[in-house]
Amino acid sequence: MFAVRLASATGAVRALRSAQTTGSQAAGILLATCVTSQPPCSRLQHRSAASGRRGFHATTSMRKSENLYEVLGVKRDASQAEIKKAYYQLAKKYHPDANKAADAKDKFLKIQEAYDTLSDESKRSSYDQFGTADPNMGGMGGGAGAGFGGFSNMEDILSQMFGGGGGARGGRGGFSAVGEDIEAAVTISFMDAVRGVRTSVTVTPVVKCSPCSGSGARPGAKRHTCKTCGGSGQATFAMGGFHVQQPCPACGGEGSAVRSADRCGTCGGKGRVRERRTEDIEIPPGCDSGMRVRLAGKGDAPIDGDGPSGDLYVQVRVTPSKIFRRKGSDVYYDVNVPLHTALLGGAVRVPTVDGDVEVNIRQGVQPGDELRLRGKGIARVNARGRGDQYLTLKVRLPETLTPAQRDLIEQFAALSGDRPSKATTDGESTDGESTDGSKPADDDSSSLFGRIKKNFRGNKDSK
Numbered sequence: 001m002f003a004v005r006l007a008s009a010t011g012a013v014r015a016l017r018s019a020q021t022t023g024s025q026a027a028g029i030l031l032a033t034c035v036t037s038q039p040p041c042s043r044l045q046h047r048s049a050a051s052g053r054r055g056f057h058a059t060t061s062m063r064k065s066e067n068l069y070e071v072l073g074v075k076r077d078a079s080q081a082e083i084k085k086a087y088y089q090l091a092k093k094y095h096p097d098a099n100k101a102a103d104a105k106d107k108f109l110k111i112q113e114a115y116d117t118l119s120d121e122s123k124r125s126s127y128d129q130f131g132t133a134d135p136n137m138g139g140m141g142g143g144a145g146a147g148f149g150g151f152s153n154m155e156d157i158l159s160q161m162f163g164g165g166g167g168a169r170g171g172r173g174g175f176s177a178v179g180e181d182i183e184a185a186v187t188i189s190f191m192d193a194v195r196g197v198r199t200s201v202t203v204t205p206v207v208k209c210s211p212c213s214g215s216g217a218r219p220g221a222k223r224h225t226c227k228t229c230g231g232s233g234q235a236t237f238a239m240g241g242f243h244v245q246q247p248c249p250a251c252g253g254e255g256s257a258v259r260s261a262d263r264c265g266t267c268g269g270k271g272r273v274r275e276r277r278t279e280d281i282e283i284p285p286g287c288d289s290g291m292r293v294r295l296a297g298k299g300d301a302p303i304d305g306d307g308p309s310g311d312l313y314v315q316v317r318v319t320p321s322k323i324f325r326r327k328g329s330d331v332y333y334d335v336n337v338p339l340h341t342a343l344l345g346g347a348v349r350v351p352t353v354d355g356d357v358e359v360n361i362r363q364g365v366q367p368g369d370e371l372r373l374r375g376k377g378i379a380r381v382n383a384r385g386r387g388d389q390y391l392t393l394k395v396r397l398p399e400t401l402t403p404a405q406r407d408l409i410e411q412f413a414a415l416s417g418d419r420p421s422k423a424t425t426d427g428e429s430t431d432g433e434s435t436d437g438s439k440p441a442d443d444d445s446s447s448l449f450g451r452i453k454k455n456f457r458g459n460k461d462s463k
Contacts, residue, residue: 068127071114076128080119087115177302179206179310186314188283190321194353194378196285200278201314206300207275209267214306216271221262226251254304272303281314286329286379289318323351329378329387335371336396337361352376352389359391369393 069076072086093099094108117123184201192199208214217223225231228250235248247253263269279298287293292313299310325332335350345363349356352373359371370392377387401409 066110066114068114068118071110072118074118078118083115083118087111087119091115177305177307179300179302179308181310181313182299183313183315185317186281186283187317187319188287189319190324190326191353192283193287193316193318194285196287196379197283198280199283200280202276202278203298203312204274204276205298205309205312206272206303208301209264209271209273211266212264212271214271214301216258216264216267216269217262218264221258223254223256223258226255226257229255231255252304272301279312283316284379284381286381287316287318288326288328288381289316291316291381324353326378329380331377331387331389333389333391334394335359335391336394337365339395339397342366342393342395350391353378361393365393365395367393367395 069078072083072090074082074086078086090111091108094104094111096105096108099108117127182203182205184203186199186201188197188199209216212218215223226233226248229235229248233248233251233253233255234245235250236243236245238244248255251257258264258269260269264271267273279295281293281295283293292315295312295314297309298312301309320326323333331353333350333352335348337348340346341348341361342365343363345361345365347358347360350359354376357373357376359373370390373389373391375386376389379386398405
Protein backbone atom coordinates (compact mmCIF):
# COMPACT_ATOMS: atom_id res chain seq x y z
CA MET A 1 0.00 0.00 0.00
CA PHE A 2 1.04 3.60 -0.39
CA ALA A 3 0.13 7.10 0.66
CA VAL A 4 0.69 10.21 -1.40
CA ARG A 5 1.02 13.38 0.57
CA LEU A 6 -1.26 15.62 -1.42
CA ALA A 7 -0.85 18.37 1.14
CA SER A 8 2.75 18.76 0.01
CA ALA A 9 1.65 19.71 -3.49
CA THR A 10 0.71 23.29 -2.56
CA GLY A 11 4.04 24.02 -0.94
CA ALA A 12 5.90 22.40 -3.82
CA VAL A 13 4.10 24.44 -6.44
CA ARG A 14 4.74 27.63 -4.47
CA ALA A 15 8.40 26.72 -4.47
CA LEU A 16 8.14 26.04 -8.18
CA ARG A 17 6.58 29.44 -8.84
CA SER A 18 9.19 31.21 -6.73
CA ALA A 19 11.90 29.38 -8.67
CA GLN A 20 10.65 30.68 -11.99
CA THR A 21 12.92 33.14 -13.75
CA THR A 22 12.63 35.42 -16.75
CA GLY A 23 14.25 35.43 -20.19
CA SER A 24 16.07 32.19 -20.87
CA GLN A 25 15.55 30.66 -17.43
CA ALA A 26 12.71 28.19 -17.78
CA ALA A 27 10.06 27.53 -15.17
CA GLY A 28 11.03 24.79 -12.74
CA ILE A 29 9.98 21.22 -13.51
CA LEU A 30 8.14 19.48 -10.74
CA LEU A 31 9.11 15.86 -10.07
CA ALA A 32 6.90 13.98 -7.63
CA THR A 33 8.46 11.78 -4.98
CA CYS A 34 5.92 9.41 -3.46
CA VAL A 35 6.23 8.80 0.27
CA THR A 36 5.41 5.21 1.22
CA SER A 37 5.42 3.10 4.34
CA GLN A 38 5.25 -0.25 2.50
CA PRO A 39 7.86 -2.35 0.70
CA PRO A 40 9.03 -1.18 -2.75
CA CYS A 41 6.68 -3.58 -4.53
CA SER A 42 3.69 -1.41 -3.66
CA ARG A 43 5.24 1.95 -4.54
CA LEU A 44 4.14 4.12 -7.42
CA GLN A 45 6.42 3.48 -10.36
CA HIS A 46 7.06 5.42 -13.59
CA ARG A 47 5.75 3.48 -16.58
CA SER A 48 5.82 4.34 -20.27
CA ALA A 49 2.32 4.55 -21.71
CA ALA A 50 1.44 3.68 -25.29
CA SER A 51 1.63 7.36 -26.19
CA GLY A 52 5.16 7.65 -24.88
CA ARG A 53 4.18 10.01 -22.04
CA ARG A 54 5.44 9.26 -18.59
CA GLY A 55 2.89 8.68 -15.87
CA PHE A 56 2.30 7.23 -12.43
CA HIS A 57 1.27 3.60 -12.11
CA ALA A 58 0.12 1.58 -9.13
CA THR A 59 1.09 -2.09 -9.26
CA THR A 60 -1.76 -3.15 -7.01
CA SER A 61 -5.02 -4.21 -8.65
CA MET A 62 -8.61 -4.08 -7.51
CA ARG A 63 -10.57 -7.30 -7.57
CA LYS A 64 -13.00 -7.72 -10.46
CA SER A 65 -15.85 -8.27 -8.05
CA GLU A 66 -15.50 -4.75 -6.62
CA ASN A 67 -18.28 -2.45 -7.81
CA LEU A 68 -16.56 0.82 -8.68
CA TYR A 69 -19.76 2.85 -8.52
CA GLU A 70 -20.39 1.56 -5.00
CA VAL A 71 -16.81 2.38 -4.03
CA LEU A 72 -17.42 6.04 -4.90
CA GLY A 73 -21.04 5.94 -3.73
CA VAL A 74 -22.54 7.13 -7.02
CA LYS A 75 -25.18 5.77 -9.38
CA ARG A 76 -24.24 3.95 -12.58
CA ASP A 77 -25.53 6.87 -14.67
CA ALA A 78 -23.71 9.51 -12.60
CA SER A 79 -22.19 12.45 -14.47
CA GLN A 80 -18.47 13.21 -14.48
CA ALA A 81 -19.08 16.16 -12.18
CA GLU A 82 -20.82 13.90 -9.66
CA ILE A 83 -18.04 11.31 -9.89
CA LYS A 84 -15.35 13.93 -9.35
CA LYS A 85 -17.21 15.45 -6.39
CA ALA A 86 -17.63 12.04 -4.74
CA TYR A 87 -13.98 11.21 -5.33
CA TYR A 88 -12.68 14.40 -3.71
CA GLN A 89 -14.91 13.94 -0.68
CA LEU A 90 -13.86 10.31 -0.14
CA ALA A 91 -10.18 10.94 -0.87
CA LYS A 92 -10.15 13.68 1.75
CA LYS A 93 -11.97 11.45 4.25
CA TYR A 94 -9.78 8.35 3.85
CA HIS A 95 -6.42 9.96 3.12
CA PRO A 96 -3.88 8.15 5.36
CA ASP A 97 -2.51 11.44 6.66
CA ALA A 98 -5.97 12.42 7.91
CA ASN A 99 -7.44 9.02 8.74
CA LYS A 100 -5.42 6.75 11.03
CA ALA A 101 -7.78 3.76 10.78
CA ALA A 102 -6.15 0.46 9.87
CA ASP A 103 -8.14 0.07 6.67
CA ALA A 104 -7.87 3.72 5.58
CA LYS A 105 -4.98 3.08 3.21
CA ASP A 106 -6.76 0.20 1.51
CA LYS A 107 -9.95 2.24 1.08
CA PHE A 108 -7.96 5.19 -0.21
CA LEU A 109 -6.31 2.99 -2.85
CA LYS A 110 -9.67 1.58 -3.96
CA ILE A 111 -11.09 5.10 -4.23
CA GLN A 112 -8.13 6.17 -6.38
CA GLU A 113 -8.45 3.18 -8.70
CA ALA A 114 -12.22 3.55 -8.98
CA TYR A 115 -11.90 7.19 -9.93
CA ASP A 116 -9.15 6.40 -12.44
CA THR A 117 -11.54 4.11 -14.32
CA LEU A 118 -14.80 6.04 -14.02
CA SER A 119 -13.25 9.42 -14.84
CA ASP A 120 -12.04 8.07 -18.20
CA GLU A 121 -15.01 7.57 -20.53
CA SER A 122 -13.29 4.83 -22.56
CA LYS A 123 -12.28 2.91 -19.42
CA ARG A 124 -15.73 3.46 -17.94
CA SER A 125 -17.42 2.12 -21.07
CA SER A 126 -15.18 -0.95 -21.01
CA TYR A 127 -15.90 -1.49 -17.31
CA ASP A 128 -19.66 -1.21 -17.83
CA GLN A 129 -19.47 -3.75 -20.65
CA PHE A 130 -16.86 -6.24 -19.41
CA GLY A 131 -16.55 -5.55 -15.70
CA THR A 132 -12.99 -4.26 -16.08
CA ALA A 133 -11.30 -1.18 -17.46
CA ASP A 134 -9.66 -3.26 -20.21
CA PRO A 135 -11.15 -6.55 -21.48
CA ASN A 136 -7.64 -7.74 -22.39
CA MET A 137 -6.41 -7.32 -18.80
CA GLY A 138 -7.01 -9.52 -15.79
CA GLY A 139 -7.60 -6.51 -13.62
CA MET A 140 -7.81 -2.76 -13.80
CA GLY A 141 -4.43 -1.76 -12.51
CA GLY A 142 -2.30 -1.94 -15.64
CA GLY A 143 -2.89 1.36 -17.43
CA ALA A 144 -0.61 4.33 -17.23
CA GLY A 145 -1.88 6.73 -14.65
CA ALA A 146 -3.82 4.09 -12.70
CA GLY A 147 -4.01 4.72 -9.01
CA PHE A 148 -3.43 8.46 -9.29
CA GLY A 149 -6.88 9.81 -9.99
CA GLY A 150 -6.66 9.77 -13.77
CA PHE A 151 -3.53 11.93 -13.97
CA SER A 152 -1.44 10.51 -16.79
CA ASN A 153 1.61 12.73 -16.25
CA MET A 154 2.87 15.63 -14.19
CA GLU A 155 1.47 18.27 -16.57
CA ASP A 156 -1.97 16.74 -16.10
CA ILE A 157 -1.52 16.77 -12.32
CA LEU A 158 -0.58 20.45 -12.26
CA SER A 159 -3.31 21.31 -14.75
CA GLN A 160 -5.99 19.49 -12.74
CA MET A 161 -4.86 20.75 -9.35
CA PHE A 162 -3.60 24.26 -10.08
CA GLY A 163 -4.96 25.28 -13.46
CA GLY A 164 -1.95 24.50 -15.63
CA GLY A 165 1.34 22.68 -15.74
CA GLY A 166 3.32 25.79 -16.49
CA GLY A 167 5.57 25.65 -19.53
CA ALA A 168 9.01 27.10 -19.90
CA ARG A 169 9.87 29.75 -22.41
CA GLY A 170 13.37 28.79 -23.28
CA GLY A 171 16.18 26.76 -21.79
CA ARG A 172 17.04 23.13 -22.30
CA GLY A 173 14.98 19.97 -22.61
CA GLY A 174 13.38 20.67 -26.00
CA PHE A 175 12.23 24.24 -25.34
CA SER A 176 13.64 26.94 -27.61
CA ALA A 177 14.57 30.19 -25.93
CA VAL A 178 12.73 33.15 -27.45
CA GLY A 179 13.93 36.74 -27.28
CA GLU A 180 11.95 39.51 -25.64
CA ASP A 181 9.82 41.98 -27.58
CA ILE A 182 10.91 45.62 -27.55
CA GLU A 183 9.09 48.88 -28.24
CA ALA A 184 9.90 52.18 -29.89
CA ALA A 185 7.97 55.26 -30.99
CA VAL A 186 7.96 57.43 -34.09
CA THR A 187 6.26 60.79 -34.72
CA ILE A 188 4.90 61.64 -38.17
CA SER A 189 2.90 64.51 -39.65
CA PHE A 190 -0.83 64.43 -40.29
CA MET A 191 -0.40 64.19 -44.05
CA ASP A 192 2.20 61.41 -43.72
CA ALA A 193 -0.35 59.47 -41.70
CA VAL A 194 -2.95 60.07 -44.41
CA ARG A 195 -0.76 59.02 -47.32
CA GLY A 196 1.50 56.51 -45.60
CA VAL A 197 5.23 56.99 -45.28
CA ARG A 198 8.48 55.08 -45.15
CA THR A 199 10.57 56.19 -42.20
CA SER A 200 13.10 54.76 -39.77
CA VAL A 201 13.47 54.25 -36.05
CA THR A 202 16.59 53.76 -33.94
CA VAL A 203 16.63 50.98 -31.34
CA THR A 204 19.22 49.17 -29.21
CA PRO A 205 18.20 45.50 -29.08
CA VAL A 206 20.12 42.68 -27.45
CA VAL A 207 22.12 40.82 -30.13
CA LYS A 208 24.74 38.10 -30.30
CA CYS A 209 28.24 39.32 -29.63
CA SER A 210 30.05 39.32 -32.99
CA PRO A 211 33.66 38.69 -31.79
CA CYS A 212 32.69 35.51 -29.89
CA SER A 213 29.64 34.57 -32.01
CA GLY A 214 27.56 34.49 -28.85
CA SER A 215 29.68 31.90 -27.02
CA GLY A 216 31.04 34.33 -24.44
CA ALA A 217 34.58 32.99 -24.88
CA ARG A 218 37.49 34.86 -26.41
CA PRO A 219 38.81 33.62 -29.77
CA GLY A 220 40.67 30.34 -29.30
CA ALA A 221 39.14 29.60 -25.89
CA LYS A 222 36.48 27.00 -25.16
CA ARG A 223 33.63 26.65 -22.74
CA HIS A 224 33.99 24.04 -19.99
CA THR A 225 31.41 21.82 -18.37
CA CYS A 226 29.65 23.53 -15.48
CA LYS A 227 30.80 22.05 -12.17
CA THR A 228 27.61 23.00 -10.38
CA CYS A 229 25.20 20.99 -12.55
CA GLY A 230 27.68 18.61 -14.17
CA GLY A 231 26.64 19.75 -17.62
CA SER A 232 22.93 19.01 -17.23
CA GLY A 233 21.98 22.66 -17.06
CA GLN A 234 19.54 21.90 -14.24
CA ALA A 235 19.78 22.28 -10.47
CA THR A 236 17.55 20.10 -8.29
CA PHE A 237 16.58 20.58 -4.66
CA ALA A 238 14.09 18.92 -2.33
CA MET A 239 11.01 20.74 -1.13
CA GLY A 240 8.20 19.24 0.96
CA GLY A 241 8.44 15.69 -0.32
CA PHE A 242 9.00 16.84 -3.91
CA HIS A 243 12.02 17.55 -6.06
CA VAL A 244 12.04 20.96 -7.72
CA GLN A 245 14.22 21.41 -10.77
CA GLN A 246 15.24 24.73 -12.27
CA PRO A 247 17.93 26.10 -14.61
CA CYS A 248 21.37 26.01 -13.02
CA PRO A 249 22.15 29.45 -11.56
CA ALA A 250 25.86 29.04 -12.28
CA CYS A 251 25.60 28.48 -16.03
CA GLY A 252 22.10 29.81 -16.67
CA GLY A 253 20.88 26.44 -17.87
CA GLU A 254 23.53 26.09 -20.58
CA GLY A 255 25.43 23.24 -18.93
CA SER A 256 28.73 24.93 -19.69
CA ALA A 257 30.53 28.08 -18.60
CA VAL A 258 33.49 30.24 -19.49
CA ARG A 259 36.45 30.71 -17.17
CA SER A 260 37.12 34.29 -16.12
CA ALA A 261 40.41 34.37 -18.00
CA ASP A 262 38.76 33.10 -21.17
CA ARG A 263 35.84 35.52 -21.29
CA CYS A 264 35.25 37.65 -24.37
CA GLY A 265 36.46 41.19 -23.87
CA THR A 266 33.50 42.67 -25.74
CA CYS A 267 30.59 41.02 -23.93
CA GLY A 268 32.34 40.02 -20.68
CA GLY A 269 31.45 36.36 -21.20
CA LYS A 270 27.72 36.95 -21.57
CA GLY A 271 27.63 36.28 -25.30
CA ARG A 272 25.17 39.13 -25.79
CA VAL A 273 25.54 42.89 -26.21
CA ARG A 274 23.25 45.81 -26.98
CA GLU A 275 23.72 47.20 -30.45
CA ARG A 276 22.41 50.46 -31.87
CA ARG A 277 20.46 49.80 -35.03
CA THR A 278 18.30 51.77 -37.43
CA GLU A 279 15.29 49.90 -38.74
CA ASP A 280 13.22 50.99 -41.73
CA ILE A 281 9.49 50.96 -41.17
CA GLU A 282 6.56 51.21 -43.57
CA ILE A 283 3.65 53.10 -42.04
CA PRO A 284 0.47 52.32 -44.00
CA PRO A 285 -1.97 55.01 -45.16
CA GLY A 286 -4.60 55.82 -42.55
CA CYS A 287 -2.43 55.12 -39.51
CA ASP A 288 -3.48 57.08 -36.43
CA SER A 289 -1.96 57.94 -33.07
CA GLY A 290 -1.74 54.94 -30.77
CA MET A 291 -1.50 52.36 -33.53
CA ARG A 292 1.48 49.99 -33.50
CA VAL A 293 3.46 48.56 -36.40
CA ARG A 294 5.15 45.19 -35.83
CA LEU A 295 8.57 44.27 -37.21
CA ALA A 296 8.96 40.53 -36.74
CA GLY A 297 12.32 39.31 -35.45
CA LYS A 298 13.70 42.80 -34.81
CA GLY A 299 13.51 42.59 -31.01
CA ASP A 300 15.97 41.19 -28.47
CA ALA A 301 17.86 38.00 -29.18
CA PRO A 302 17.36 35.25 -26.56
CA ILE A 303 19.79 35.42 -23.67
CA ASP A 304 20.75 31.78 -24.27
CA GLY A 305 20.65 29.48 -27.25
CA ASP A 306 19.91 30.06 -30.89
CA GLY A 307 16.17 30.63 -30.67
CA PRO A 308 14.36 33.36 -32.60
CA SER A 309 14.56 37.00 -31.63
CA GLY A 310 11.55 38.85 -30.30
CA ASP A 311 9.59 41.45 -32.25
CA LEU A 312 9.86 45.22 -32.46
CA TYR A 313 6.64 47.16 -31.93
CA VAL A 314 6.71 50.77 -33.14
CA GLN A 315 4.02 53.03 -31.70
CA VAL A 316 2.90 55.77 -34.07
CA ARG A 317 2.29 59.34 -32.91
CA VAL A 318 0.61 61.71 -35.36
CA THR A 319 1.02 65.48 -35.15
CA PRO A 320 -2.43 67.16 -35.31
CA SER A 321 -3.29 69.13 -38.45
CA LYS A 322 -3.72 72.90 -38.27
CA ILE A 323 -6.44 72.70 -40.91
CA PHE A 324 -8.37 69.49 -40.48
CA ARG A 325 -9.91 67.65 -37.57
CA ARG A 326 -9.92 63.87 -37.62
CA LYS A 327 -12.34 61.32 -36.18
CA GLY A 328 -11.37 57.82 -37.21
CA SER A 329 -11.22 57.78 -41.00
CA ASP A 330 -13.37 60.93 -41.39
CA VAL A 331 -12.04 64.48 -41.81
CA TYR A 332 -13.77 67.69 -40.68
CA TYR A 333 -13.22 71.20 -42.01
CA ASP A 334 -14.89 74.58 -41.37
CA VAL A 335 -15.78 76.51 -44.55
CA ASN A 336 -16.18 80.30 -44.49
CA VAL A 337 -18.95 81.16 -46.96
CA PRO A 338 -19.37 84.82 -48.07
CA LEU A 339 -22.72 86.43 -47.30
CA HIS A 340 -23.71 86.81 -50.94
CA THR A 341 -22.87 83.12 -51.63
CA ALA A 342 -24.94 82.03 -48.67
CA LEU A 343 -27.88 84.13 -49.93
CA LEU A 344 -27.60 83.49 -53.65
CA GLY A 345 -25.71 80.19 -53.82
CA GLY A 346 -22.47 79.61 -55.66
CA ALA A 347 -19.19 77.73 -55.46
CA VAL A 348 -16.35 77.86 -52.96
CA ARG A 349 -12.94 76.18 -53.00
CA VAL A 350 -12.13 73.99 -50.02
CA PRO A 351 -9.01 71.99 -49.16
CA THR A 352 -9.11 68.20 -48.87
CA VAL A 353 -6.41 65.66 -48.09
CA ASP A 354 -6.11 65.18 -51.88
CA GLY A 355 -5.91 68.91 -52.71
CA ASP A 356 -8.36 71.77 -53.26
CA VAL A 357 -11.76 71.06 -54.78
CA GLU A 358 -14.70 73.27 -55.76
CA VAL A 359 -17.91 72.71 -53.82
CA ASN A 360 -21.33 74.04 -54.86
CA ILE A 361 -23.26 75.88 -52.15
CA ARG A 362 -27.01 76.03 -52.53
CA GLN A 363 -28.74 79.35 -51.89
CA GLY A 364 -30.14 80.02 -48.48
CA VAL A 365 -27.73 77.86 -46.49
CA GLN A 366 -27.64 78.55 -42.78
CA PRO A 367 -24.64 78.87 -40.48
CA GLY A 368 -23.77 75.45 -39.06
CA ASP A 369 -25.14 73.49 -42.03
CA GLU A 370 -22.99 70.46 -42.87
CA LEU A 371 -22.03 69.02 -46.25
CA ARG A 372 -20.43 65.64 -46.90
CA LEU A 373 -17.82 64.83 -49.53
CA ARG A 374 -17.99 61.07 -49.95
CA GLY A 375 -14.70 59.21 -50.17
CA LYS A 376 -12.63 62.32 -49.47
CA GLY A 377 -11.53 61.17 -46.03
CA ILE A 378 -8.67 58.92 -44.91
CA ALA A 379 -7.97 55.34 -45.94
CA ARG A 380 -9.24 52.71 -43.52
CA VAL A 381 -6.46 50.56 -42.08
CA ASN A 382 -7.04 46.83 -42.66
CA ALA A 383 -10.26 47.60 -44.51
CA ARG A 384 -11.40 48.75 -47.92
CA GLY A 385 -12.36 52.26 -48.91
CA ARG A 386 -11.91 55.66 -47.36
CA GLY A 387 -13.80 57.81 -44.95
CA ASP A 388 -15.64 61.04 -45.80
CA GLN A 389 -14.90 64.73 -45.40
CA TYR A 390 -17.50 66.84 -43.62
CA LEU A 391 -17.77 70.59 -44.26
CA THR A 392 -19.30 72.81 -41.58
CA LEU A 393 -20.53 76.08 -43.12
CA LYS A 394 -19.66 79.36 -41.42
CA VAL A 395 -21.33 82.41 -43.04
CA ARG A 396 -18.81 85.23 -43.23
CA LEU A 397 -20.42 88.64 -42.67
CA PRO A 398 -18.65 91.88 -43.58
CA GLU A 399 -17.28 93.92 -40.68
CA THR A 400 -18.04 97.20 -42.48
CA LEU A 401 -20.19 98.28 -45.42
CA THR A 402 -19.56 100.84 -48.12
CA PRO A 403 -22.38 103.32 -48.78
CA ALA A 404 -23.27 101.47 -51.98
CA GLN A 405 -23.39 98.11 -50.19
CA ARG A 406 -25.54 99.53 -47.43
CA ASP A 407 -27.90 101.10 -49.94
CA LEU A 408 -28.37 97.76 -51.69
CA ILE A 409 -29.06 95.95 -48.44
CA GLU A 410 -31.53 98.62 -47.39
CA GLN A 411 -33.31 98.22 -50.71
CA PHE A 412 -33.42 94.47 -50.15
CA ALA A 413 -34.79 95.04 -46.66
CA ALA A 414 -37.49 97.34 -48.01
CA LEU A 415 -38.51 94.78 -50.61
CA SER A 416 -38.68 92.17 -47.86
CA GLY A 417 -40.94 94.41 -45.77
CA ASP A 418 -38.27 95.17 -43.18
CA ARG A 419 -37.63 98.67 -41.85
CA PRO A 420 -34.12 99.82 -42.77
CA SER A 421 -31.94 101.06 -39.94
CA LYS A 422 -30.59 104.58 -39.82
CA ALA A 423 -26.87 105.15 -39.55
CA THR A 424 -25.64 106.60 -36.28
CA THR A 425 -22.44 108.27 -35.20
CA ASP A 426 -22.99 107.72 -31.48
CA GLY A 427 -20.12 106.18 -29.55
CA GLU A 428 -19.98 102.36 -29.48
CA SER A 429 -18.83 99.88 -26.83
CA THR A 430 -17.61 96.30 -27.32
CA ASP A 431 -20.80 94.86 -25.83
CA GLY A 432 -22.97 96.41 -28.58
CA GLU A 433 -24.65 99.13 -26.45
CA SER A 434 -24.43 102.83 -27.19
CA THR A 435 -22.58 105.06 -24.77
CA ASP A 436 -25.69 107.13 -24.03
CA GLY A 437 -27.63 104.05 -22.91
CA SER A 438 -29.94 103.98 -25.91
CA LYS A 439 -30.48 100.92 -28.12
CA PRO A 440 -28.22 100.86 -31.20
CA ALA A 441 -30.09 101.81 -34.33
CA ASP A 442 -28.85 98.83 -36.33
CA ASP A 443 -29.81 96.30 -33.64
CA ASP A 444 -33.47 96.15 -34.56
CA SER A 445 -34.11 92.40 -34.50
CA SER A 446 -37.11 92.84 -36.79
CA SER A 447 -35.01 94.13 -39.69
CA LEU A 448 -33.07 91.92 -42.11
CA PHE A 449 -29.78 93.65 -41.39
CA GLY A 450 -30.43 93.37 -37.66
CA ARG A 451 -31.03 89.64 -37.95
CA ILE A 452 -27.90 89.21 -40.05
CA LYS A 453 -25.88 91.22 -37.53
CA LYS A 454 -27.30 89.20 -34.66
CA ASN A 455 -26.48 85.97 -36.47
CA PHE A 456 -22.98 87.20 -37.14
CA ARG A 457 -22.46 88.05 -33.45
CA GLY A 458 -23.74 84.61 -32.54
CA ASN A 459 -21.16 83.02 -34.84
CA LYS A 460 -18.41 85.09 -33.26
CA ASP A 461 -19.53 84.12 -29.77
CA SER A 462 -19.61 80.41 -30.71
CA LYS A 463 -16.01 80.63 -31.76
